[in-house]
Amino acid sequence: MKEPVFITPRKILSRAICMQRLAHAYLLAGGNEPLRAQSLKELSMLLLCDSPTDTAVKGQESFLRPCSRCTSCIKVKGGIHPDLIEISPLGAFIKIEQIRRLQEQVKFSPLEGKRRVVVINQVERMHPSAANALLKLLEEPPTHTHLLLSSGSISILLPTIVSRCQVLRLSTASFSEEYVSEISSKTGRGPSEFLRFLVEYLSIQDEEKLSLAFEIRDRIIKFLISENKSLSFIETGSFLWNSPESVQLALEVARTLTRDLLLISGKTLKTTNKKGNKQDLVMHQDIVPLLGQLAERTNYDTLVGYEKRISSARKMAERNVKPEMIADFILAFWLKKSNCMLGT
Ligand SMILES: [Zn+2]
Incomplete structure (x- = not known):
């Protein structure tokens, strides 16, 4: 049987940027916590980078990479980019107040670039009321904003959330x-x-x-x-x-x-x-x-x-x-x- 070709989340996003068809919401699933965190940082940098570089290899499809040097990349690396909002559980849950605050924040245009990125870690730990509020946001996505949701397992998430996101899978070679x-x-x-x-x-x-x-x-x-x-x-x-x-x-x-x-x-x-x-x-x-x-x-x-x-x-x-x-x-x-x- 032919091995399926695994396309990394970065390559999928790169393609979408080049074709100007970025989705409003992506769900990064699989892998372990450090792997997801690393991938989320890379994806955020790519979305916010002022001048992504092209990694063209002759005869193959080229993919974009964040430049790592521009002001945006440096700010993302330092965790201080004003257009990068990150949400994680406070205690046991991601709370409704956190999503309400987000709803307010995304009403305005991005501060520095053309896009805003919202990372939501451990989506499986959303309080049901927060999940409902997030659903509203996914149903009527604000302009210039791209959500990157992250979870270890899709199967424990509300299907209504999953169905509104484009799923990006991290390779988990150990669990085939x-x-x-x-x-x-x-x-x-x-x-x-x-x-x-x-x-x-x-x-x-x-x-x-x-x-x-x-x-x-x-x-x-x-x-x-x-x-x-x-x-x-x-x-x-x-x-x-x-x-x-x-x-x-x-x-x-x-x-x-x-x-x-x-x-x-x-x-x-x-x-x-x-x-x-x-x-x-x-x-x-x-x-x-x-x-x-x-x-x-x-x-x-x-x-x-x-x-x-x-x-x-x-x-x-x-x-x-x-x-x-x-x-x-x-x-x-x-x-x-x-x-x-x-x-x-
Ligand atoms: Zn850059």
């Missing part, structure tokens, strides 16, 4: 598709987006740990479906108390399940992907019927509330709070909510 399918046949779990998420985003390569992640998912689903929440609470909780590792995985499982439930319940998603099939965007595709049942029994606000609870639990984990306390914290939410679930 072949590796994911090899792992999936070893663990007996289909090559779902969830498996890809575990391997690529959480960098889990250990088969035992991958199986544990799936077992935790099965147990959490069983708990959510259960008619007798109090009994199931003890069963599920005591399984998670075993180790901080189990609780860490449970947090990721809970986060991705909540994302899928929000997706299926549909209120957050006014649009679907290009094929018009919302189900394709679900990460836990192998259990869609079960998720459908759960989505019917709960409501949007409850799910948003649960997303917040998971973020708080992640902070607890960072502070080394005992795993059993964290496990209780993420499960107890549903004990209280069980009245509004289970078809009552």
Whole structure:
């Protein structure tokens, strides 16, 4: 089979500049944090550079490179370019206030050059309200402004955001598709987006740990479906108390399940992907019927509330709070909510 040709994000942007067809929003995905940071800096420099250089090789397509010497390049390198706005999570989230401030900033023309660049790091950590505000910005992009969103994994982002961006993939040679399918046949779990998420985003390569992640998912689903929440609470909780590792995985499982439930319940998603099939965007595709049942029994606000609870639990984990306390914290939410679930 012929190897697909990998075109770097810089080359894609270079082509767009030359053809005067720059998109308003790009999403840089894949790779690791340092690689993405390096790439974002290079792309910002290229977009803002006063005189990009042409790296023509005879007989080949030429690509632009930032010159590294002009005032703009130097200011980008120093992190002081007034037309480069950078947003990162404040604490657990990118907050609504940060996006509101951005909305104000982009109303005006760029200060020094012909373009403005907005870098948003770790888009997966957007608070739902901030994500909604960002969607508005993506729907009606301000002139002269180009957004560079960045995330380790596309699969955990709201599809409405992804569908409004041109995706630029960083090469992650170490995690090939072949590796994911090899792992999936070893663990007996289909090559779902969830498996890809575990391997690529959480960098889990250990088969035992991958199986544990799936077992935790099965147990959490069983708990959510259960008619007798109090009994199931003890069963599920005591399984998670075993180790901080189990609780860490449970947090990721809970986060991705909540994302899928929000997706299926549909209120957050006014649009679907290009094929018009919302189900394709679900990460836990192998259990869609079960998720459908759960989505019917709960409501949007409850799910948003649960997303917040998971973020708080992640902070607890960072502070080394005992795993059993964290496990209780993420499960107890549903004990209280069980009245509004289970078809009552
Ligand atoms: Zn330059």
